[in-house]
Amino acid sequence: MTINDIDNHRHLMAVVLDIESTDDESSIIRENIDVQSQHSIIVLEDSKSNDRQDVKFDDTKIENEPIYKLNDYEDINRDLIAQTEKVADKTNINCKQHNERMVDKTHSAHNRKLTKTINIDKLDSDPIIGYAQERLLPLAKACASLCSIIYDLSFYVQKALHETPEEPANELTIDESAAIRLYTMEWEEPHRSLYSELNHTLKKESRENLRPYFKYLKLLVTALVKLPCVPPLTIWRGVTKNLSAEFPPGTIVTWWAFSSCTTELTVLESNMYLGNTGARTLFSVEAINGRRVRDHSCFVTEEEIILLPGTRMIVQSQLSPATDLYIIHLKQVIPEDVLLEPPFEGALLYPKPKYYWYRKKRFVIPLCLIAILSIAAIIISSVLGTQFGSKIPAYRCTDPNPLSMSSETGQSPIYVLSGDFNNDNKVDLAVLNQVDQSIDLFYGNGQGTFPSQITLVTGLTPLSMIAADFDHDQNIDLAVTNQIDKTISILYGNGNAAFLTQTTYTVGKRPRSVTTGYFSNNHTLDLIVTNYNDNTISVLLGTDDGSFQLQRTYPAGKGPRSVISDDFNKDNNLDFVVVNQGENTISVFFGNGNGVFGSYLRYAVGESPDSVIAHDFNNDTILDLAVANYGGTTISVLYGNDEGTFGFQVTFEAGNGPNSIIASDFNNDGQEDLVVANWRDNTVSVLFNNGNGSFHQRQTYATGATPSAVIAADFNKDYRMDLAVTNYDENTISILINNNSGQFESQIRYATGKKPRNMISNDFNNDNKADLAVINEADGTIMLILGNDDGTFQARVPYLLKKTSSSIASGDFNNDNKLDLAVTNTDNTVSILLGDTYKIFQISMSYATGINPTSIISTDLNNDNNLDLILVNQDDNNLSIFIGDGHGSFQNSTTYDVGKRPISIVSYDFNHDKKMDLAVANYDGKNISILFGNGDGTFESQIMYKSGTNPCSIISIDLNNDNLMDLIVANEGENTISVLFGNTNGTFQNQIKYKTNKGPCTLLPGDFNRDMIMDIAVVDKRSTIVELLFGTSNMTLESQKIYPTGNWPCSAISNDFNEDGKIDLAVINRDSNSIFIFLNTCQ
Template sequence: MSLKGLYPISANVKSVILLTICSFFFFACNEENQTIKVVAPQVQNEPIDLEGFEIISAEYTGIDFDNKLDVDKMTSFVYYINVFNGGGVALGDINNDGLIDIYLTGNLVENKLYLNKGNLQFEDITKSAGVACKTNWSTGATFADVNNDGLLDLYVCHSYDDDSALRRANSLFINQGDNTFSERAKEYGIADIGYSIHASFLDYDKDGHLDMFLGNTPRYVTGDFYFNDRNIHAYNYQNPTNKLWSDKLYKNNGDGTFSDVTVSAGILNYGYMLGVSVGDYNKDGWDDIFVAVDHGNPDYLYINNGDGTFSNEANSAFKHISLSSMGSDAADLNNDSKIDLVTLDMLSFDNYSEKTQMASMNPRSFYMSVDAGLHYQYMRNMLQLNQGNAKFSEIGQMAGIHKSDWSWSVLAADFSNDGHKELYVTNGYYRAVMDKDTRDKFKEDIKKSPQHKYKELAKKLVQSVKPQKNKNVLFKNNGDYTFTNVAEKAGCDENGFSSGAAYADLDNDGDLDLVVNNIDQKASILKNNQRENDKGNYIQLELIYKNNIPNAGTKIEISSCNHNQYFETTYSRGYQSSYTGPTHIGIGRCNLVESVKITWPDGKVQLIKNLTANQLLKINYDPTNQKSIDKIVNFVEETTDSKISPIYHHIENEFDDFEHQVLLPHKMSEFGPHISTGDINNDGFEDFYVGGSSGQAGVLYIYEKKNKSYFKQNSDFEKHKNHEDLGSVFFDLENDGDLDLYVVSGGNEFEENSPSYQDRVYVNDGNGLFTYSAEASPEMTTSGGCVEASDYDNDGFVDLFVGTRHKPHRYPFSAPSYIYKNVNGKLTLEQNIFSDDPENMGMVTDACFADLNNDKLDDLIVVGEWMPVSIFINQNGKFINKTSDYNLSNTNGWWNCIEKADLDNDGDFDFVLGNLGLNYKYKATQEKPFHIYAGDFDENGKSDIVLGQYYLDVLAPVRGRQCSSEQMPLIAEKFPTYTDFGKANLETVYGEYLDDAYHLQVSDFRSSILLNNNGSFELTALPQEAQFSPINSIVLKDLNDDGLIDIIAGGNLYASEVETGRADSGVGIMLFQDQDGEFNSIASKKSGLFIDKDVKSLTLINSNGLLVGNNNDALQYLSLK
C-alpha cells in the first residue's frame, strides 16, 4: 500500500478544513439542547471486522527510537526486579495544532519527543525541547496541563537500582508554548525520588486543578525473587511504613506547587505497582483510583470519599484478582454505562509455556495469604465487570481474555469503529525468568554459593536465560461478553518485547492508530486502515472545560442507532503510558448520533442532539441543566433482619478433601445448605427447614402470622448434627394430613459407608414438632445429594427418589441412587426398579418428577456431575432409561440443578437446568470435550484422578508437574524437568494407565433450557449473563404478571482447588421471558437482586418471599415486589 497515495491533503489544508467544521459547531454549542437537524438512515450497530493495521516504517515516520538494553551494563533482575520492564508512551498535542505528538521513554537510552507534522511523519525535537532525560532510567510518562494555561505539560517517572536519589528524581516539564519545555519538578514539589513507575493526573477534590497520583515500588522484591516470604508481604501490606516505597498522592495547590497528602488521604501503602486506572467506579461523581500490583501483593481500589480521603475497597469490590497484576485499563466494555476494569498477568496461551512457567500454588500457603488480607489471587488476566456500586464480577475466562502470555499494556478502545471496545495487549519479556527449570537451578546454585557471590551469580543467570519473545494480541469485542484474538489477521501481532503502548488518531482519518515502545527494536507505529476501507463510522469529541481547567473526569454518554456508549476522560492507560486528546467514539454503520450527554466535572450536564458522523467536534462548556438522577424501582428487596429470628448462619466445618485426592477438581464437602418449605402446622403459611453442615444441626423455622416473620423451632435435629445435610423434602409419610421431613446426609468428611451418611426421617406430631424415626426408612449409608417426592405408582402414598452424589474419597465414582416406595407410612427400598444399574446413573445432584408422555404416571429426570440430562420413563412402576431416545445422550455437563415449569404455555413441562457455566478454567465442546480418568494408577490403595483439557489442539493434563507428581511420584521420575513435562500430552504422560481407567467427559458447561415440544426435547443455552458463574439453584415464577414464566437463579463454587480458582462471579440473575420465548437479563442494580455469596439453595416461600441458602454464610430473605 502506497503511503503517498493515502495522504493527498497536506496537514495545513487539513487543519483549515477541521477548523471550519469546528467553527460551525462552536456556534451551535451556545444554544440550549442544541439540535443539528440531519436526516439519516439508521442502521443497527453490529460488530465489524478489523481490516487491519499497517506497520509504518521508521524511514517514513522519522521515529527511530529504540529502547536498547545491554545486560552487561545493567544490574540483575534479582536486585532490580523491573530491569526488563521497558519504557512508556505519552501521546498529546503539545502545540495545539490538531495533531497528536509522541513522547517515548527509554531505560539506557534517552527519551525522545516527536512533533507530528501530518501524514504520519514526525520530527525529532527532543534536543530543542529539552526533554531527553539523558542520565535517567525513565519509566512512565504523562501529558497533562498542570498549571491551567491551555498547554500540555509532561511528567516523566524515573527509577533504577542505585543509591542516586538525583537520578531517580522524577521530572516535570512545563510547556513554554514554543515547542520547548522547562524542567521544574523540584519547584512544583513533585520531584519524587521513589522508585516510580507511572503517574496519573486527576482532580480528586474538584477544585479545578489537576492533582497527581504517583505509582512507586519497593526497591527490591521482599526477601529474594526466588524466596518470597509471604508473611513479610502480608506484614508490609498491613503495616506500610516506608513512604519512599509507597504510592503517593500530591494535591495541586493551584499556585504552582503540590503538597504531599499521601498519609492524610489514606494512600500510604506497600506493593509493586505497575498500572493505575482512574475512573468513577461507583458513579458517585468522584474519581476513584485503581492500582495494579505485581509479585503477589494485592491490588488497591481507592474509593474517593469526597472529603479528601480514600478508602481501599479492593477486597470487597473484587471477589478475586490477578496474582501478578501488570498493566490495567478502565472502560465500559459492555456498554452498560459503568466502567469495567482489565488487569494483565502472565498466563500462557499454549500448554508447553503454561506447564513450564505456571506458578505453583500450595493450598495451605494460599489460604494463609488470604487470611492475612492478601486476597484471592490467581495467575491470569482479569476482566472485572462492574455490577454497580463498585461491586464487580470477574468474567475473563468466559470472555476469552484470561491468557495472553507475558503481558504488559492493555488498551481498551474501539479500533474497529463498531461501537464495541477492543483490547490491545503488548507482550514479551527480555529474559524468560519464570521458567521453572531455570528457577529451580538458580535456587540450587544459591544454596551452594556463599552470600558474597550472590550478585555475581545473579548476573550470570541473566546472561544465561533465554529471551521470551511473545506476539502482541488484539482481542476483538464480539458484543456478547466474549473476545477473539484477531491480531494476526489484523496485522498487529508483532513478535518481540513490547512494553508501553498508547492509541490516538495520529493521522486524523477517523480511526485509532497505535504507538508501541519495544525493547531492542524500533518503536512501532501501526496505522489503522479501518476508515480507508470504509469500515465503521465515528465521531470525535474535544471537550473544552471552563476557564482552561483540564477536562479530566468528564463523562460522555452517546446514543446512536439505539446503541448506547459511555466514556470517562482520563489520561493514563495501560502500562507506563497515556493519551491526552479528543475522545474517539466508533458508531458502526450509523451515520447519525442521536444524542450526546456530557457530565462535566462539576456535575452539570450538557445535551447535544443529532450529530452527523465522521467529524471532530469541539464542545465548549455550556451546561443546560444540573445532573440528572435516575430513579430505579427494584423487583427485590432484602428484608432478612425483619423476617428471620435468629438469623441462621451456616458454618462449614473444616475438612481437607485434597489430602485424600490431591488432584480433586473441587471439594465434595461444601455443597450445603439446602432449604425445603412446607406448611407444617396447617395454618396456611409455609415454614422452612435449612440443613446444617457436619457439626451443625439443621434448623426449622415456623411462620408467625402476628409478626409476619419466621422463628426458630426446636426439634430432634440436634441429635444428628454430625451429619452433613445436602437435601431435604417435606412430604406426608403416613397420610395423616401433616408434613413429615426427609433429610439427605452427604458430604465427603467420612469414610465410605460411615453411619454419618445415613439419611433421616422426622415425623411431625401434627403441631410442627418433629421426632426422629429410625424405623421409617431403610439403613443406607451412601453419600447422598438430593431427594424428590412423588406418588409415582399412584397408590395414594408419596414415594421418594434419593440421588447419591459420589463415593467418598473416590471421586468421580458414583454409588447407587434409589427409589423408596412408601408402604403404609414406611419407606422401603425398591429393587430392580431401574432398567440400568443404578450405580451407573452417575454423580447425581438433582432430579424432578414430571409426566413427560401424558400417561398419568410421573417420569423421572435426573442430572448430575459428568452426567447427561437423563430421562427415565415410568412404565408400570419401572423406570426405563430413555435418554438416547430423546437425543440427550451427548448432553454431559456438570449439571447442578433442574426445575420444571410450562415455559411456553403449551400444556407440558419444560425444564431449566443449572450447569458450571462458561466462566471457568475448564472448557468443553462436542469436538473438544473435557475429560477425567480415574483409578488406582500407582496401586497404593487410593483413587487417582487425571483431568484432561485441550490447549489449542493438544489434549494435555490440566494440572502441572508438581501437583501431578504429588499424586503419582513416578511422574517426576518419568519427566525429570518441567520442560519434559510441558512437551508431553495426556497420553504421553499417563500412557497405558488410561486404557483401564474409569473415563468420563463433558461436552457442554452452559446452563440451559430444555424445551418440551410435544415429547421431543430441544436443549438451548441460557443468555450469556447466566453463564458468568455456576448455577446451583433456580426459581421459576411470573415476576412481572405478564403470564410468562421468568427465572431467578443463583450459584458460585467456592470449593474449587486453588490453581483453578473460585467461581465467584455470580451475583444472582433475573431473566424475564418475552413474547417470543426469549429470556433477557436485567442488571443487578435495576433488579435489586444481589446474592454474591456461595449460593447453594433458592426457595420461594409464601408467594413473595425468596430464601437464599449460602454456604458458610448467613441465610438471606428477599421480598419480591
C-alpha cells in the first residue's frame, strides 16, 4: 500500500530521524522534490553520516536492542530537508537552499555518536531548569560561551542578525527572532550546527553539560514562548522501523529536545523517505502547544511546528493499515511536574484552558435526557397500546410525483441541496451553477414554491457542495469544491439569507465531491474531498472557529468522483466511501477516530459510476450502498455485512445515464425508495423498495434538459417528500410535488438584463414591501423585481422598451395610488410608463429633453400636490423642468443653466421657505449648482460652490444633527467625497474632503450602524466595492467598512428590504449583470 501520491508542483521537505547510530557510509542526498505544497514531512531514518551523495537505509535489525529515549532518534531532531549541491564556500551559504534539521545523520568516528539505547521515557530525568535565571542578552552575547563548542558560531550569529527584518513578526525583538533563525541554520559541512549540538546535549541525562547553553536557551525559549500556540491539531513524525512493540497503548513518552513536526501527512513513496516497502512507523501527535516558526525561520516556505523540550505524551492507540506500515497515535498532556522551566515570570508554555458550561455537565445532561425520554416512551407506548387493538394498514401511493414545474437558474446548474438558509423554518434550495460560477439560493415560502433567490460567488468551475454549521454559530454554512482553482470554498452564513466572503483551502487537482463529518471525534466538523485528476482524497480537519487545517491526502482509485461518510463497521468512528469512476469501483476507507484513515477495500460496480448513497435498504440494521452507473442504464446495490464489508453488486434498471441518486420513503410504506436523475433521457426514475432491498417497480417522470442532480425535501409542508432537479443544459430547476399538492411560481434570481444602468426602489405592487426596478441599457428593458419581507424578492417582470434608456425615477404621476415610472432615453426624450393593478406598465407618452439626459428625479415643485419631473441634460449644460398635471401628462419643459456636464441632481427645501430647491453636481466644472425655487415651478439663477474633481453624485442629509440639510458630493476624478454643511439661510460652508477608494460614483445616506448619527455609503466602481463611512458626534466621518461588489458597480439604493427596521443596500453591477444585496445585521 502506498502512503501517499505526490502532486509535482512545489518543494516538499522530508525529514528523516534516526533510531540507531552506525559507522557505515549510509548517506542522504539533497535534492529539490517537486510536490503539491511546501510542507515538512518527517521521516525518521536510521543512518547518520556526513556524506550526502546518496540514500541508503540501514537494514540492521533492532529486535534485541535495549530501549532509549524517543528523541534519540534524532541527533539533529529538527524538520526539513536537504536539497541542492554541496556548499563550497560558507560566504555563499543561502539558508533557503538546504535544511537538514530533520535529517538524522550518523557521524564518522571522530564525531560524537548517539547511544544505541532507545529509552521511551526516563521519568527520573532531571527537568530543564536554571536557565531562566540568566539575564536576557543580545544574541551575540548570549552565544559567547558557545563559541568554543560550536564551530565558527560568530559568523552564523552575524548572518542570522543580518537576515532578520527590522520589525520581526509576532512583536519579537530582532535578537529574539534572530535566535530562532540561528537555530534553523545549517552549518557548512563537515561541522555540526547549533541545533544539532543543542539537541544532542538536551537529551543527555546530566544537565551539567547544558550550562554553556543557558544564555542562548533563555533567549530562544523566550522567543518561542512569545509566539502564539497553534490551535490543538495533529502533527506527524515518522521512522523507517517497526516501533509498535516499544509503544503499547498507555505508554508515557517524553521528548526532551526541540522537536520539529509537520501538519500535513504527505509522505513520499521514494526510498529516500519512508518509501512504500519495508517497516515504517508514523507518529500521529495530538499537540496542544506547538509553535509555528516560519516567519522567523531560514526556510520561509516551510510550515514547521516546534514542540518545546519536555513534551510529554501518552500512547493512545496503534494501527497497521498495511503490511509493514504502523501508525502510533500519541496525545500530548500537560505534565504534573515541571519538565521545562518557563523562561520568565508569567510565561505560558501551554495555552490557557477554556471552560464551557456544557462540558462541565456533559455527563449529567445526557443522562437526564435519557431518563426523561425513557419515561415518556413508556407512557406513550402504554397509551397507544390501549387505543389501537389492530394495526392500521399504511397508506401506499402509486403516483407520488405527477407534476413538474420549472424555474430559472444560472448557467449550467450542476448541484442542488436543501436547508433552512434564512432561519424561517421553511425549506430552501441552493443551486450550484457551473458556468456562472455562482450559487443560487431559492427561498421557500412553505407552500412548495420558491419565489426568491440570491446569487453567491464561488471559485472557478464549482462542482459540488455541502451545507453544515462549521463555526458553531447555529447558522448554515456552505462548502464548495472548485475544479479549476484546486480549492474548496467555505461560505459562512449569518442566518439572515446572507453569506460572508468565501474562505478557500487548497486541495488536489479537479476536486469533484465533498462530504463532512466528525472524523476526529472532537465535536468539530471535518471535510473530505475527492480529487479526480490526482486519484487522491483530501482530508481537512476542522477547528473550533470553523476554519480548517491544511489537507492530508490518501490514495484512491482512478478518477474518484463522489464521496459519502458513515460508520460502516460499527466501531463508532466515521468511515467513508469513494466512487472511482475511471475504474468502475468503489473504495471503502475505515476511520480510527482521530482523523486518520487506514486501509481500504474495493468493490466492483457498473460502468462509469457517478454517485453513491448509504441506507439500510433490506431492514437488517446494516448499512447498504446504492451507486448510480452513469455509463449505462443501471444502479448497483451492495448489501452490507456487520464488519463493514459488502457483498457483490446487484443491479436494477434506471434511465439512460443515471448520474445522481437519493433515497427516501416516497410512497409512505415505511421502506426506503430510490430516485435517480437520468442525464441522457431527461427524466428521473423512482424505484420503489419492495421491503427486502430489491427495486423492480419503477416510474419515470420528465424533467428539463440533462438533469444533473436531484434532492428530496418536503417543500410544501404536507409531510410528503417532494423532488427538486437541476437541469444542466436549460438553466432551470424542476420541482416535482408529491401527490399533486403545491403550486410553483417562476423563481427570480438576482441576474439582470444586459448592462444594467440604473435602479430604484419603491413599493410597486402596494404590498408594503420594498421592490426593485432595474433599467438594462444594452437590451432596452426595465426589470421589476417584487420584494418579500425577508430581504429576498419574488418575481422578475421584464418590460420591453422602444428606446435605449439610461436613468429612471418613480412616482404616482396620475394619482391613481399606483406607482408609475419615468425614464430618460438616449434619443433625448423622457418616457412615462403608467402602472396598473396587475403590475403592468404601459408607455403613455414621451417628451423631448435636452441633449444626453442623464439623471432624473420627481417631486412637487409648484405645491399643487402633483408630481413634477426634473432631469439634467449633460451635453447642454442645463436642466429641464416638466410640470405634471396629476393625470400622467406633463407640460413641455423649461430649462435652466447649470455648470459643465451636469450629471446628478437632488431636491430639498434648503432655505426653509417651503419651496423646493435643487442641487446639481457638474462633472466637468469641479463645482455644484444650487437653484432656489419660487414655489411655482420656476427657479432663480444658480449659485455655485466648489467641489472636488469630476463630481458625479450628490445627496442631501443632515449629517451633523443641526436640523439643517447638508450636501455630500462624490468626486470621481480624485477619489474623495466633499461635505458642505448647510446654513440657516440655505447657503453652504466650504467643502471638507474625505478620501475614498477608486472611482466613487454613487452616494447613499442612512444610519447604517444604528447609533442615531447619519452615515454615508459610497459605491466605488473602479475598486468594485461599497464602503461605509460612519458619522461621529463631532461631525466627522470615519471608520470605513468595505464590502466587495460585482464588476463596475454603477448604481445603488438603500431601503429596509427585510422589514427589520434597519437600512439595507442594493447595488447593481453593470459588467457582471448582477445585483448585490447587503442586508444590515446590526443589533
